[in-house]
Amino acid sequence: xxxxxxxxxxxxxxxxxxxxxxxxxxxxxxxxxxxxxxxxxxxxxxxxxxxxxxxxxxxxxxxxxxxxxxxxxxxxxxxxxxxxxxxxxxxxxxxxxxxxxxxxxxxxxxxxxxxxxxxxxxxxxxxxxxxxxxxxxxxxxxxxxxxxxxxxxxxxxxxxxxxxxxxxxxxxxxxxxxxxxxxxxxxxxxxxxxxxxxxxxxxxxxxxxxxxxxxxxxxxxxxxxxxxxxxxxxxxxxxxxxxxxxxxxxxxxxxxx
Numbered sequence: 679x680x681x682x683x684x685x686x687x688x689x690x691x692x693x694x695x696x697x698x699x700x701x702x703x704x705x706x707x708x709x710x711x712x713x714x715x716x717x718x719x720x721x722x723x724x725x726x727x728x729x730x731x732x733x734x735x736x737x738x739x740x741x742x743x744x745x746x747x748x749x750x751x752x753x754x755x756x757x758x759x760x761x762x763x764x765x766x767x768x769x770x771x772x773x774x775x776x777x778x779x780x781x782x783x784x785x786x787x788x789x790x791x792x793x794x795x796x797x798x799x800x801x802x803x804x805x806x807x808x809x810x811x812x813x814x815x816x817x818x819x820x821x822x823x824x825x826x827x828x829x830x831x832x833x834x835x836x837x838x839x840x841x842x843x844x845x846x847x848x849x850x851x852x853x854x855x856x857x858x859x860x861x862x863x864x865x866x867x868x869x870x871x872x873x874x875x876x877x878x879x880x881x882x883x884x885x886x887x888x889x890x891x892x893x894x895x896x897x898x899x900x901x902x903x904x905x906x907x908x909x910x911x912x913x914x915x916x917x918x919x920x921x922x923x924x925x926x927x928x929x930x931x932x933x934x935x
Contacts (some may be wrong), residue, residue, distance in 0.1 A: 713741035775826035
């Protein structure tokens with residue numbers, strides 16, 4: 679099974695000890711930092727390259743953490759710090775940015791007046807590397823872009839996704855259709871039946887890797903598959919529309935600024 683994701687770099691010193699730990703424990707979303715440290719310790723150290731909150735992993739809330747130690751590891755950690763999954767992943771991480779992840783998280787939280795960190799990853803925005811930070815506040819979920827080389831807040835806006843954890847809209851509750859297909863959730867493991875469609879989308883866009891895929895139900899009874907793809911210039915989204923019988927009806931490629 680092909681597993682792809684967007685990687686985000688966090689310095690090992692900031693996660694495994696020393697003064698850098700304050701970069702995580704000083705923010706209200708410190709659970710993400712604690713999960714990052716637990717994941718790194720579970721694989722014997724290394725550099726955490728992605729942290730996000732997944733509140734529907736086999737019915738429980740977990741942090742999804744990716745750690746680079748010679749190779750890339752995918753680790754699931756509960757909010758209590760228990761490691762419930764540890765496995766190798768084949769994706770290669772990008773170059774580390776100048777601004778540490780903990781610092782980016784602090785600036786993002788300050789920009790929206792505080793809150794809980796639920797996602798942090800390295801991405802591209804308007805042609806430059808950024809930290810993509812999601813902060814859950816009393817007023818809702820915020821999507822904040824922090825320059826990965828400057829630390830400047832480039833954008834902050836209410837996120838279009840439901841807050842995590844525990845803030846799903848009724849039409850966004852995840853539904854499993856079998857075969858690895860789950861509606862209304864960004865998936866980093868691509869269902870086998872849609873490997874061909876994802877490969878075709880990569881070829882059509884000249885993409886380098888897949889960040890995530892997401893399935894939604896269409897009014898006609900078919901499925902809409904959204905594929906977020908990384909390219910040399912940033913990211914693009916491909917939307918494949920499938921009929922109820924499973925055949926591809928149309929494909930749309932759009933920019934993802």
